[in-house]
Amino acid sequence: MKVLVVGSGGREHTISWKLAQSESVEKVFCAPGNAGIALDVECVNIGVSELDKLADFAEAKEIGLTVVGPEVPLCAGIVDVFNERGLKVFGPAKAGAELEGSKSFAKDFMNKHNIPTARSQVFTTEQPAVDYVNSEFEAGEKGIVIKADGLAAGKGVFVALNREDAIAGIKECFSGSFGESGYRVLIEECLFGEEASILALTDGKTIMPLASSQDHKRLLDGDGGPNTGGMGAYSPAPVVDDALMAKVDEEVLQRFLKGIQEDDLYFRGIIYAGVMVTEKGIKILEFNVRFGDPETQAVLYRLESDLADAMLKTAEGRLDEVELQWSDDTAICVVMASGGYPATYEKGHTISGIEAADATGAKVFHAGTSVENGNIVNTGGRVLGVTAKGKDIVEARKNVYNAVEKIDWTDTFYRKDIAYRALERA
Ligand code: AMP
Ligand code: GLY
Numbered sequence: 001m002k003v004l005v006v007g008s009g010g011r012e013h014t015i016s017w018k019l020a021q022s023e024s025v026e027k028v029f030c031a032p033g034n035a036g037i038a039l040d041v042e043c044v045n046i047g048v049s050e051l052d053k054l055a056d057f058a059e060a061k062e063i064g065l066t067v068v069g070p071e072v073p074l075c076a077g078i079v080d081v082f083n084e085r086g087l088k089v090f091g092p093a094k095a096g097a098e099l100e101g102s103k104s105f106a107k108d109f110m111n112k113h114n115i116p117t118a119r120s121q122v123f124t125t126e127q128p129a130v131d132y133v134n135s136e137f138e139a140g141e142k143g144i145v146i147k148a149d150g151l152a153a154g155k156g157v158f159v160a161l162n163r164e165d166a167i168a169g170i171k172e173c174f175s176g177s178f179g180e181s182g183y184r185v186l187i188e189e190c191l192f193g194e195e196a197s198i199l200a201l202t203d204g205k206t207i208m209p210l211a212s213s214q215d216h217k218r219l220l221d222g223d224g225g226p227n228t229g230g231m232g233a234y235s236p237a238p239v240v241d242d243a244l245m246a247k248v249d250e251e252v253l254q255r256f257l258k259g260i261q262e263d264d265l266y267f268r269g270i271i272y273a274g275v276m277v278t279e280k281g282i283k284i285l286e287f288n289v290r291f292g293d294p295e296t297q298a299v300l301y302r303l304e305s306d307l308a309d310a311m312l313k314t315a316e317g318r319l320d321e322v323e324l325q326w327s328d329d330t331a332i333c334v335v336m337a338s339g340g341y342p343a344t345y346e347k348g349h350t351i352s353g354i355e356a357a358d359a360t361g362a363k364v365f366h367a368g369t370s371v372e373n374g375n376i377v378n379t380g381g382r383v384l385g386v387t388a389k390g391k392d393i394v395e396a397r398k399n400v401y402n403a404v405e406k407i408d409w410t411d412t413f414y415r416k417d418i419a420y421r422a423l424e425r426a
Contacts, residue, residue, distance in 0.1 A: 004044075004061075011292070018300045063087070103286070113256070136189075141189065173185045206319040303325075329390060332390075368383045
């Protein structure tokens with residue numbers, strides 16, 4: 001069959017690359033893709049929000065399965081459009097995508113279906129939000145989390161350990177920095193612990209976790225600086241041992257499955273649970289309705305089974321026929337970013353060393369690149385996701401940083417401590 005991947009980031013590069021390895025796949029298209037994706041599969045110049053054009057393309061090319069990478073088209077209803085036209089598609093319908101599109105919708109879902117999560121309240125004006133923050137600190141809370149209630153590419157969240165930072169976060173949301181999503185603000189109890197990302201396939205009848213992973217959301221080494229879309233990831237995450245996974249399955253995945261059935265949410269794709277492992281048990285920080293980026297780079301790098309087959313069966317409601325095999329290796333993805341990210345950064349610098357990095361045995365997934373005058377240049381904040389494997393965490397780190405060091409461009413930076421928690425445990 002022919003497949004179409006929608007998106008243009010490192011996640012979509014990884015999904016396209018993996019689908020292209022599948023025996024059942026005759027050709028992979030990616031819309032719109034990027035400079036690196038074009039090295040592996042055929043890119044098509046259609047934007048992720050051009051839903052009808054994407055469906056026209058899928059129809060004209062007789063695409064057997066469309067896989068939607070990012071949340072924006074899912075929240076816009078791409079799955080509904082494809083379903084109406086009888087086109088097979090991997091993802092949730094618009095109503096289910098609200099689990100990511102609206103943090104307050106997700107909170108209500110979690111509370112209704114008894115999925116453990118942080119205590120929270122919603123505010124639509126500034127002063128009551130400030131008063132609430134003051135009362136929480138007066139009651140002895142050690143921190144508070146301010147969240148713009150909408151899609152903000154991982155940037156509309158402030159984890160504040162004092163009142164001043166919390167109030168600054170509230171002011172930033174209501175100032176319009178995050179557009180519409182800033183005018184509804186969720187204020188949450190601050191949780192302390194280690195995070196893990198649990199991605200699971202579901203077709204609404206069966207739910208099947210993928211290998212565990214851990215992201216690094218903060219910009220700087222040692223988890224300092226602001227939140228980003230994710231600066232690196234690895235799989236498996238040793239914090240997710242068998243006992244923890246059993247708990248996640250019982251308290252999160254099974255309740256999620258029952259919840260979407262009861263609420264009649266059409267969902268045939270990936271559910272991503274951001275888990276905080278606290279002293280008092282697990283709590284869900286967020287749901288995403290798509291693969292994580294950069295978790296996908298590390299997770300799919302370890303997948304030995306046929307991804308196209310698993311995704312097609314998920315889209316057809318036959319996930320119960322799927323079994324997944326994983327390599328015992330550890331995989332790490334290090335994100336190389338443009339200097340200045342997550343704020344403003346310069347674009348258009350020529351990137352050197354990608355071939356040399358690939359030649360070490362690593363795979364360089366492209367997130368924000370394009371071709372100018374025959375050179376690959378940076379065009380995004382997160383630019384490359386260099387991914388490598390090793391028999392254990394020590395070897396995987398050696399391999400991935402050996403590849404990263406081959407790559408350079410003006411002002412690039414990356415975290416040098418990806419997988420430090422796993423290393424501490426080892
Ligand atoms: P979210 O987009 O809701 O996942 O938030 C992004 C990141 O902010 C998470 O991955 C956590 O690192 C952090 N975060 C979110 N909610 C909380 C919370 N209630 N307590 C502590 N950290 C949080
Ligand atoms: N890496 C975090 C996310 O994909 O939301």
